[in-house]
Amino acid sequence: MFELIEKSEIFNVHKMVIKAPEIASSIKPGQFVIIMGNEYSERIPITVSDWNTDTGTITLYVLELGISTLELARMKVGDSLYAVTGPLGVPSEIKNYGTVVLGGGCYGIGGIYPIAKACKEAGNKIISIIEARYSSMFYHEKELHAVSDQVLYATSDGSKGKKGKVEDVMGELLEAGVKIDQAFFMGCTQMLERCSEATRPYAIPTKVALNSIMLDGTGMCGACRVSVGGETKFACVDGPEFDGHKVDWKGLNQRKSAYTEQETIVYQSYSH
Amino acid sequence: MELAERKNLATETMVINGKSASFSPGDTILEVARKSGIYIPTLCARADLPSTGSCRLCIVKVEGVRGYVTSCTTPATPDMVVTTNSDEIEKLRRGILELILSEHPSACLVCPIRETCEQFSAPSSKAGRVTGCNMCPNRNICELRQLVEYLGLKEIRYPFLYKDFPLERDDPFMDRDYNLCILCGRCIRICEENLGLSAISFIRRGHDTKVGTSFEKLHVDGSCVFCMHCVDVCPTGALSVRGSKWYGYPDSETPTTCILCEQGCELVIDTKWNKVMGAHPIRDMSVGKREYCVKGRCCLPALFNNPDRLRYPAIRRDDGKIIYTDWDNAIRHVADIVSHYSPKEIAVLSSRHLTDESIYALNEFARVYAESNIFYLADKEIIFPNIERSDEIFKDIKILYLAEANSLTNETIEKFGSLENIIIQDIYPSPLSSSNKVCAVLPATVFTEMNGTKSCAENRRKPITKAAEPPGNAIPDWEIATKIGNALDSPDFKTKDLRTIQNHIQMHPWTIAAVPMVPKDSLTYRGFPISDFVPDFKVFIERRLESKGEIHF
Numbered sequence: 169m170f171e172l173i174e175k176s177e178i179f180n181v182h183k184m185v186i187k188a189p190e191i192a193s194s195i196k197p198g199q200f201v202i203i204m205g206n207e208y209s210e211r212i213p214i215t216v217s218d219w220n221t222d223t224g225t226i227t228l229y230v231l232e233l234g235i236s237t238l239e240l241a242r243m244k245v246g247d248s249l250y251a252v253t254g255p256l257g258v259p260s261e262i263k264n265y266g267t268v269v270l271g272g273g274c275y276g277i278g279g280i281y282p283i284a285k286a287c288k289e290a291g292n293k294i295i296s297i298i299e300a301r302y303s304s305m306f307y308h309e310k311e312l313h314a315v316s317d318q319v320l321y322a323t324s325d326g327s328k329g330k331k332g333k334v335e336d337v338m339g340e341l342l343e344a345g346v347k348i349d350q351a352f353f354m355g356c357t358q359m360l361e362r363c364s365e366a367t368r369p370y371a372i373p374t375k376v377a378l379n380s381i382m383l384d385g386t387g388m389c390g391a392c393r394v395s396v397g398g399e400t401k402f403a404c405v406d407g408p409e410f411d412g413h414k415v416d417w418k419g420l421n422q423r424k425s426a427y428t429e430q431e432t433i434v435y436q437s438y439s440h
Numbered sequence: 441m442e443l444a445e446r447k448n449l450a451t452e453t454m455v456i457n458g459k460s461a462s463f464s465p466g467d468t469i470l471e472v473a474r475k476s477g478i479y480i481p482t483l484c485a486r487a488d489l490p491s492t493g494s495c496r497l498c499i500v501k502v503e504g505v506r507g508y509v510t511s512c513t514t515p516a517t518p519d520m521v522v523t524t525n526s527d528e529i530e531k532l533r534r535g536i537l538e539l540i541l542s543e544h545p546s547a548c549l550v551c552p553i554r555e556t557c558e559q560f561s562a563p564s565s566k567a568g569r570v571t572g573c574n575m576c577p578n579r580n581i582c583e584l585r586q587l588v589e590y591l592g593l594k595e596i597r598y599p600f601l602y603k604d605f606p607l608e609r610d611d612p613f614m615d616r617d618y619n620l621c622i623l624c625g626r627c628i629r630i631c632e633e634n635l636g637l638s639a640i641s642f643i644r645r646g647h648d649t650k651v652g653t654s655f656e657k658l659h660v661d662g663s664c665v666f667c668m669h670c671v672d673v674c675p676t677g678a679l680s681v682r683g684s685k686w687y688g689y690p691d692s693e694t695p696t697t698c699i700l701c702e703q704g705c706e707l708v709i710d711t712k713w714n715k716v717m718g719a720h721p722i723r724d725m726s727v728g729k730r731e732y733c734v735k736g737r738c739c740l741p742a743l744f745n746n747p748d749r750l751r752y753p754a755i756r757r758d759d760g761k762i763i764y765t766d767w768d769n770a771i772r773h774v775a776d777i778v779s780h781y782s783p784k785e786i787a788v789l790s791s792r793h794l795t796d797e798s799i800y801a802l803n804e805f806a807r808v809y810a811e812s813n814i815f816y817l818a819d820k821e822i823i824f825p826n827i828e829r830s831d832e833i834f835k836d837i838k839i840l841y842l843a844e845a846n847s848l849t850n851e852t853i854e855k856f857g858s859l860e861n862i863i864i865q866d867i868y869p870s871p872l873s874s875s876n877k878v879c880a881v882l883p884a885t886v887f888t889e890m891n892g893t894k895s896c897a898e899n900r901r902k903p904i905t906k907a908a909e910p911p912g913n914a915i916p917d918w919e920i921a922t923k924i925g926n927a928l929d930s931p932d933f934k935t936k937d938l939r940t941i942q943n944h945i946q947m948h949p950w951t952i953a954a955v956p957m958v959p960k961d962s963l964t965y966r967g968f969p970i971s972d973f974v975p976d977f978k979v980f981i982e983r984r985l986e987s988k989g990e991i992h993f
Contacts, residue, residue, distance in 0.1 A: 180569040232568040241568050301547040301572050302600050324547035324572075325600050333553075356561050358553075421560045429713045431566065436683040436717075436741040439975030440610065 170203075170249040173225055178307040179300075181275060182230045182241050189224030191216070191254045197282035198260030198377070198409055201226065202385045204251040205243060210236035213382045213392075213404070215354065216254070217278035217308065226252075229278035229308070235434045242440065256385040257408045260375070262286040266349035267293040269341070269372075270316075271334040271363050273300070276354030278308040279377065283352055285315040293317050295348075297337045299359070303328035334359065335366035348372050353412065357421055364412030374412035378403045380423060395419050454520040469511035469522055470498055480524050481533060481587055483540070483675050484624035485512035490633050495624055496536050497587070500524045508532065534591050540622050541584065542598035544676065548573035549588050550595055566686050569607055570617055570677055577685035578677030584622070605650060611659045612976035612983070613666055613682055613738045618650045620678040627651060627670035627679060635731045639664035660983040665993075666738060667731035672720055683741055683976070684710070684718030694907035695722065697894055698736035699793060699887050700965055701993070702957035704896030705736055709888055709907035716741050716888050716908045733960075733993035734980060735970060740888065742974040743965060744908070748868055750883035751912025762881070767913065767923070774863055774880045775927035778809065778839065786810035787837045791844035791917075792818065792958045793966045795892035795904050797941045798917035802843060803951050804944075805921045808933045813837070817847040817967070818956045825954035831855055839863070843884070843917055846870035847967035865920050868968055883914035886965075890916040891938065893945075895952050960993050 174185035191201060195216055202211045218227035232241040243249070260283045268287045272280040277298045288294050296312050299322040306321070306328070313319050321329025322337045330337050334353070342348065351374045353363040360376040367374045380392040380403045387405035394403050397414035401407065453462045456473055463472045468491065473480050483495035493510035500511045503521035508529065511522075523529070541549065548554050551572075558574050567575035573585065587593075608616035625642070628651060632638045639662055643652040653662040660666075671679040690710035698707045698719070710718040719740045721732055753770035754762050765773075778786065788806040790799060806814035813833055816823040822831050834855040841863045842848065853859075853872075864873060865882040873881055887894070889910040895901045918941060925933040935941055945952060963970055963981070971978035984991045 177569070179571050180567045180575070232566075234566045238566075238568055301545070302602070304602060305571065324551055325596070327599055358557055358561055362553075425560075432686045432717075433713075433715065433741075433745060435566075435686060436745055437973070437975060438683070439612065439979055 170252045172243055172245055172247050172249065173223075175243065175245050177241070179302075179305045180232050181278075181305075181307065182232065182237075183278075183307070184228045184230055184240065184243075185225050186228065186249060186252060187224055188226050188252050188254075189221075191252065192219040192224050192226050193221050195219055195226065195255040196259035197262060197286040199255040199257045200385075200408060201228070201252050201254030202256060202382060203228070203230075203240070203249055203253075205236060205239040206250045209239060209250065210234070211251075211383055211385070212236055212240070213256070213379070213385060213408075215275065215279040215377065215408075217275075217281050218311070219282075227278070229275045231275050234431050235438055238438075253385060256404060258406070260286065260352070260409060262290050264291045265373075267295065267347060269295045269297060269338060269348045269351045271297045271299075271338065271351065271353040271355070271359075273298070273334060273355030273359045276359075276377070277306060277312075279354040280352060281308055281312055281315065284312065288315045288317075292350075295320065295341070295346075297322065297334045299323070299334045299337075299355075301325065333362065335363050338363070338366055342370055351375070351412075352409075353377070357417065357424065360412060360415075361417045364415070368413050375409045376412035376415065377408045378410060378415070378420065379408070380420060381426070394423070452516075452518045454516050454518065454522065456522045457524055463516045465515075467516050469500055469502075469509070469514050469516050469520075472516045473500075473511065473522075473524055478524055480511055481590055482512060483583060483587065483622065484626060486626060486673060488634070489626060489629045489673070492625055492629070495540065495622070497533055499529060499532060499536075501526065501529065530591060534593055537584075537587055537591055537593055538596050538598060541588075541593075541596050543601050543603060544584065544620060544622055545571050545602070546584070546596060546600070547571075549585060550593065568609075570620055576620070576677040577680050578620075578674075580688045582677065583675035601647075603647075603650075609682070612979040613734065614659060614668070614671070615680045615682045615685065617678055618652075620676045621651060622676055623649060623651070624675060625651075626673040626675065630669045630673050635667065635669065637663055637665065637731070640670065658983075660980060661987045665731055666734035666980065668737050669721070669731065672723075681718065681738060683738065687712045687717040690717060692907070694905050696888065696905040696907055697896070697902040698740075699795070699894045699896075699904065700735045700739075700958070700970075701733075701960045701962050702897040703733075703960055704894060704900065704902045705732055706902075707732075707736055709740070711907050714909035716744050734977070735993060739970050739974045739977050742976075743970055744886045744888060746868070746973045749911045749914070750866060750868060750881060751914060752883060753913065754881045756879045760876070762878075767915070770880055770882060771923045771927050774882075774924050777861055777863075777879050778841075778924070779928060781839050783809055783811040784813070784833075784836055785838040786841065787813040787815065787834070787839075788841045789844055789848065790814055790816055790955075791847075791966050792816055792956055793887075794843065794917050795887060795890065795894050796901065796945055796952050797892040797938055798843075798921070799955055800941050800945050800951055801918035801921035801925070801935050802841075804933060804935045805841070805925045808925065808930050809928055810841075816956055817844065817852070820849065820852075822852070823956050825956070841865070842872070844967040845872045847964075848872060865917060867914075867966060868973075870967070882920050883910075883912060884917045884920060885910040885914050889914070892916070892918070893942070895955075897957060899953075961991065963991075 171187040176183045200215045214228045270280040294316040295318045296316040297320045301324040354377040382392045383389040385404045392403035395416035396410045461476045482498045485491045491512035493513035498511045499508040501523040565575045570576045573579045603619045605618045692711045694709045698705045752764040755773040790802045835857045839861040845864045862878045888907045892904040
């Protein structure tokens, strides 16, 4: 079950193509799965970046950020994951907005692809903006180009596109008078917050895919709770997408580092 | 060189930054500057290593010499006039640093949002492949970052060239990412010059140059002893101790003595969240000048933080059930049971791994309440210190007080023909804990959780300093033995606190001197195989036996 069909690494981002026919045939853009490398793993929620109903596979981009993702990173083609649960979460709202900007960083470069694809099919004009530290860190580009009217780049060292971040590229568009009707952002919490602040003055409807800590992913445990517009929401069943202008970023950041001690100590008794 | 001659030469002077500075022959310009309190930036040079002049950051201007010289390799000469800092030198240093950083993932170093990013995303980012500072285990002590700040570098003009070496993390204990390496060669020098091992060297050529072992074997299969001094001197995050790489700044650093064996190496314990996070030598390596063994350097956090540690005193109730209780109750229970036996029916198993104070307190307990029936187990050998005894006495023993229960083999247990009760005082549960003869299990501390002293090889008594909090309600062995001894209320039992014990040890040093030492090659702590709690130590032992047929530390 859940055999690893394809595996490669692009600068700490691990592409994992996994055999999961039931998920592949039922998943919708914006949804995620919770995966476990082995029975002792932490449960890691991962956005599904692509799927293929013919081969019965799903494509995930997994960042190595701790022991459980380290174990995933060290898996080889032919190995099987212990568990892949999904599809989870509310699918993205796909309709004809007009011009849609999708911003992605880290795993979000792959993560925005299915939303871009679906929005394109719904008749939107798609502007994809992706950021990385260096030009060599981009991936999933060909697929993103195929579903985007425009793909714009931002790099920290200026080696491709604009030197800066997604919001810097978007800022240029807005200053040039480009009308954006809907924005989606996916990436680290810092990036989501910065991008949301960038669209706020222009009152652009902004959806951000949150990446809080999760356990069951079905709304039972409450580990993923997040305050949105003063209301407590569960990222797993009410999200993962929320209004970026209403998220309590400070609370989210605090909750994300709640287990730093345990996450650090587990390395002491870890062995490959 | 004769002292008089040396003294004479030591009065030589030169001029640094307009001020006169005296030096001894052989001193480099860098050494003279450091003695005079003048900072010169360096990446490859360290006071405790021979200099090679490879990073070029320490360049200075010497009057009358064309161009600039590396201060770490240029000897001072009388009347030399040196300038260590000027706009031109700063500019050159910035250029050198830019070139170094063009091959090091350095986008974060000059990123305008670095601070907020590191405050929020860094604590939860424990990356395999490091692409920037917020994912780097070394970010808190990185010398590259310190230099970027010192030189005020705001931009790197050269395109970034990633070396694309595979991550090296198939060795036990050690992670290596040579994509972060700046080829300063400190690791090679400390291994060769200070330790005489030469486990690593520069391999390959040109842009492919990297640090590696011969034939690029794993370190565990080569001559590396995993002392991790290379990690200690690395100015980047290229080398790291896997189990101790992600805690950032420790809350405290406590110098103490490692008592896993008789060597008693001085060790600094890094503490965070009140737990042992790492152990390393004192920062200036020239003081120690010998390698640490993998046990003290890499095994302590996993050995001491295992969740199976005994936490709360437990006693057997009248109905046979074992229940947790507080110390007062547990001590009363134990004292009550012990008081039903005569001294010749009681025996104490002490442990070579205990501190002097704990050994003394158990000795005192045995002297007053157990007719000095105290013994040690050293590799299955039964040792009675102080007194002429043999295991003949075991057949009369009805109650055993064990401070090293896991060492007791079934074979030894069978020698106790009429055993009725067992008191266990330990750090981990052992198979014996489930015996129905056990009347109490008392949680003790490990040496990083207590103060005291330890007599090591060559009769050196060394300080043990508390660096971490014990789990649950565990207390030091000397305290447990003292509490039981006092509860039994013999006027002959005079042990009270650490101070009185230490005074008694001063007066009766032979009580400690007679205790067998733990040999350097020991693979256990207090009767427990270290590899049971440190999985990478198991890997280390297995691979070493496979490739070399033997293990030495």
